[in-house]
Amino acid sequence: MIRTVLALWLAMQAASPEVMQHFEAGRKAESERHFDTAAAEFRKVTELDPAFAAGFVSLGQVYMEQRDYAAAVAPLKHALELDPNFAPAHQLLGYALLAQGYAAEAIPHLARVQEQSALGIAEIETGQFIDAIANLQAALQKRPNDPDLLYYLGRASGLLSKQSIDTLQATAPDSPRAHQSMGENYFVLRRMPEAEKEYREALRLRPDVPEVHLELGVVYATSSQWAKAEQEFRAQAKLQPGDAEAAYRFGTALLEQGKVHEARVEFVRADRLMPDMPETLYSLGKTASLEGDTAVAERAWIKLLSIEKQSSLAAQAHFGLAGLYRKLGKAAEAQHEMQEFENLQNTPQPEKQK
Amino acid sequence: MNRLLQIARAAALITLVPAIGVSMLELKQPRGVDFTLQNSPTPQKYLIETMPGGVALLDYNNDGLLDVFLVNGGHVDPKHPENFDRHDPRYWNRLYRQNKDGGFTDVTEQAGLANAGDGNYGMGVAVGDYDNDGYPDLYVTSYGKNILYHNNGDGTFTDVTAKAGVAGGGWSVSAGFFDYDNDGKLDLFVTRYMDWDMQHSKDCGGTFHTYCPPGEFPRTTNILYHNRGDGTFEDVSQRSGIAAKKGHGLGVAFADYDGDGFTDIYVANDGMQQYLFHNNRNGTFTEVALQAGAALNLDGGPLSGMGVVFQDYDNDGKPDVIVTTLPRQTYAVFHNDGSGAFSDRGLQTGVTMLSGATSGWGVGLEDFDNDGQKDLFITQGHVLDNVELIDPSLHYLEPTLLALNHNGRFERTDPGTDALVSGRGAAFGDLNNDGWVDAVTTVLGAHPQFFFNRGGSSHWLTITLRGTRSNRDGLGARVQVNGQTRFATTAGSYASANDKRLHFGLGSAKSAKIEVFWPSGTHQVLNDISADQFLDVREPEKP
Secondary structure (H helix, E strand, O other), rough: OOOHHHHHHHOOOOOHHHHHHHHHHHHHHOOOOOOHHHHHHHHHHHOOOOOHHHHHHHHHHHHHOHHHHHHHHHHHHHHHHOOOOOOHHHHHHHHHHHHOHHHHHHHHHHHHHHOHOOOOHHHHHOOOHHHHHHHHHHHHHHOOOOOHHHHHHHHHHHHHHHHHHHHHHHOOOOOHHHHHHHHHHHHHHOOHHHHHHHHHHHHHHHHOOOOOHHHHHHHHHOOHHHHHHHHHHHHHHHOOOOOOHHHHHHHHHHOOOOOOHHHHHHHHHHHOOOOOHHHHHHHHHHHHOOOOOHHHHHHHHHHHHHHOOOOHHHHHHHHHHHHHHHHHOOOOHHHHHHHHHHHOOOOOOOOOOO | OOHHHHHHHHHHHHHHHOOOOOOOOEEEOOOOOOOOOOOOOOOOOOOHHHOOOEEEOOOOOOOOOOEEEEOOOOOOOOOOOEEEEEOHHHOOOEEEEEOOOOOOOEHHHOOOOOOOOOEEEEEEEEEEEEOOOOOOEEEEEEOOOOEEEEEEEOOEEEOOOHHHHOOOEEEEEEEEOOOOOOOOOOOOEEEEOOOOOOOOOOOOOOOHHHOHHHHOOEEEEEEEEEEOOOOOOOHHHHHHOOOHEOOOOEEEEEEEEOOOOEEEEEEOOOEOOOOEEEOOOOEEEEEOOHHHOOOOOOOOOOOOOOOOOEEEOOOOOOEEEOOOOOOOOEEEEEEEEOOOOEEEOHHOOOOOOOOOOOOOOEEEEOOOOOOOOOEEEEEEEEEOOOOHHHHHOOOOOOOOEEEEEOOOOEEEEEOOOOEEOOOEEEEEOOOOOOOOOEEEEEEEEOOHHHEEEEEOOOOEEEEEEEEEOOOOOOOOEEEOOOOEEOOOOOOEEOOOEOOOEEEEEEOOEEEEEEEEOOOOOOEEEEEEEEEOOOEEEEEOOOO
16 A cells, blocks of 8 residues: 555655665665665665655665664654655654653544554553544444454443443542443443342432432342342333343243242243344243243243254253153154263363373 | 030141241351361462351260261461461361250360361361270361371370271262271261362353352372271272272262162262262271262253261162252252162152252251151352352352152241351251251351250150261161151251251151161161150170
C-alpha cells in the first residue's frame, strides 16, 4: 500500500538521475530484505536531495522494518515538514509513535489517514474508549474475525465498562446501581456475604431495579441456598416475565429443591421465550424424565443433540437418554447412548510416576 | 369432653416429638478420652495429611458396653518421609474402654495396640470377628502396611498381620469384614486410594499450594482377601475380578442389593465414577455401577465419592446408596428401584438441597428419633485447609449435618452443635445403651466429637445376631422389623466401623415382628417381641 502510494507520488516528482539511481538501489535492497544496504542508499538520497520527501519516508520505513522505531521518527517527521499532506509519512509516523508508546502523538497522524485499527488501539491507550470501539468495529468490518482486532475491541469494551462503573461509584455511590455494581464485583471475587449485602441494599433503595433479583439469586444459587435463590428468581420473573434466563434459573432453583413439576413449568416457559437454548432443553428433558414423561424427555434431549454434539450438555443428554431407554427396556438404544456418552467423557489417565 | 380429648391428643403428640429448640443430639466430651487426631499438615501438602482417620465402636471385651478405637495419622516430617514416628505416644492409635459410669479408660498400651509401626500413617479401621471366637478383631488401614489385630479375648490384641497375610501395601483407606461366599467366615475388603508415595508427592493450586485432586495420580486396585478359616487369608483380588477395576477408592459398604442372597460391594471413588461390584455367587464379582445407574450423578457427572452408606432409607426393603462428596457437587442418593437398577433421587429426597456447599465424609443412615425412619448424619469439612484463599465462598471447617427422614425426604435439624470442624470419620452405635443411637466423629487436628442422643419416648429394639451356620455376628443378614430393613454390617461411613448391633426405632409400637434372612439361607421369624429391649437372636442350627 505504502509502496504503491510512494510510486504514484514519485511519478509526479522531479529528481536528479543520481538521486533516482540511489533511490532505486535502496528499494531493490529493501525488497531483498538487505535493510542495512537499503538504509545506506536512502540516507545517500536524503543527503543528495534534502527536499526529496520520498527519500525520508523510505528511510523511515526501512528503520521500521528493522524494528528501530525511534530511528524512524526523525526522517518521517522531516518528510512531513517537506510535505504536510504526505499520507504515507503520516501513516508510518503514526505506527512508529504508537509502537513506542506515544499514543497521543500517534493519533493525529493515524486519524489523518483513517488507519482505524491502529487508531482504535491508540485511543484505548489514551482512554478514549468510545472512539476506540467505533474505530475497531469499523476495522473489523474490513477484517472480520481478526484475532488482534477482536482482542482490542474486547479490551476497549471492558475498559469502557470499568470507566462507567468507576464514574457511577464516584458520582452516585449510594445509588441502587452503585450497590448493584459492587455486588457484581464481590460476586466475581466469590465474596458472597458482601455481594449479598450490596444487592440487598440496592433492592432496599429501589425494589424494582431490573436484574438485581436475578444476580442476587445467582449468589444464593452459588452457595446452594436454593430456597432464597428461588425467592429472588421468582421476583425477577415477576418483574420481567419475558426474561428467559430468569425463567430458566427459577426452574433450576425449584428443581434443586425437588419441586420437579413446578420446575418443569418454568423450563417450558423459558423454552417458549427463547427456543432451542441447550441448557433449557436439557433441564426440560430432565424434569420430564423425573416425572415419567419419557416422550417429552426424549424429544427435548434429541433436539438438544441436534444443536450440540460435542459439549458437556450433549454428553449429559446422551446419559439421560441411556437411562430413559434402559427404563423403557430398549437395551440396544440404551447401550448406544451410553457409548456416545462414554465417547464424550473419555479422558486420558496420568502415567505411573515411578 | 371434646376439649379434653384434644388436650390428650396434643399431649400424646408432644411426647413423640422432641421439644422445639432442643437438639436431639448433645455434643459432650466423655471423661477419659483425650485423643487428638494428628494429621500433621505440612507446607509440602502431602495428600495423606488430609485423609485420616477412622473410628470404631465395638465391645472388645464383651462387657456389654461399647468401646471406642480411634486411628491416628502420624508425624509428617519432610526431612524423614516414610517414618511418621508412630512409636511416639502422640501418634498412637488409641483404644478407650468404656466404664460402667460412662467414662472411658485409655487401654491402648495394655491391649497391645500402642505402636502401629513407623512407616505406617494411619487411615481407617474395620471390625469383625474373623475367627468366630466371639471377640471382635481389628483391622487398621494405613498408608504403608495395614495391621490385623486378633482379639485374644482377655483384653489384649496380637498383631497377626504377617501370619494372616493381609498387610496390603500402598495407600489403604477403608476396609470392611463381610462374608462374600457365605461360608460362615468373614472375608476382608480394603479400598485403596491411588498409586502414590511420599517421594512422588506434589502440590497443586499454583501459588496457593493446595492438596492435589486425585486425578493427578494414577488409579489403583482395591483388595479382596478370602478367609481360609485357619487364621490366614488369601488375596483373591485378581481371581475374583475386583482388581480388574482400578479406581480412587475411599469408602466401602456392603449389602445384597439384588436379593440373591450374596453380599455385594459398593466403593466410593474420588473424582470418578463409583463402583458397584455385583457378587456373581461363584467367588467372582462384576462391576456394574454404570449399567445399574449407581455410578454417576443424575447429569452423568463423576462424584468425589468419600463416604458411603448402603442401607434402606425408604423402608421398601431394598438397600439404597448414599455417597458423600465435595462441594459444587451434591451428595448422591442412589435409590434401589429393584431388578438391579438404581436411580439418583438426590432431588426428591432433599439431599441435593442439603449439600452442594459442603464436603461430606463419614455418613450414617440411623434412626436417631426412633420414629421408624432412618435419618441422615454426615460429618463434614473441606479437603483443602486453605480453600478460602481459592474460593472465599467455601470453607475448610464445616458444620455437622443431621437431617431427619420424613417419609423419604430429609430435612435439616440441629445436630447439637454449631461448631465448625474438619470432620472425617464417623461411627454409629448406642454408647450408653439407652435405646437411642449415638455417634462419634473424628476431626483433623482435634479431639473426636461424641454426639449423645437425648432420647425420647418412642419405642425401639436393638438386635444382636448370633450366627451358628452363618458367621458368628451374622454380618450380611437382612433383618426386617415392622416394615423396616437393615443389613447387618459394621462397614460403611468413611474409614470407620459401626456398632454391630442392629437398631430399630419403633415409634409408638410396643412390639415387633422380626424376620432374619441369614447368610446361610435360613429364614427366621419372631413374632410379638416386646419393644425397648436388647435382644439376642440366635440362628437356628438346623435350616
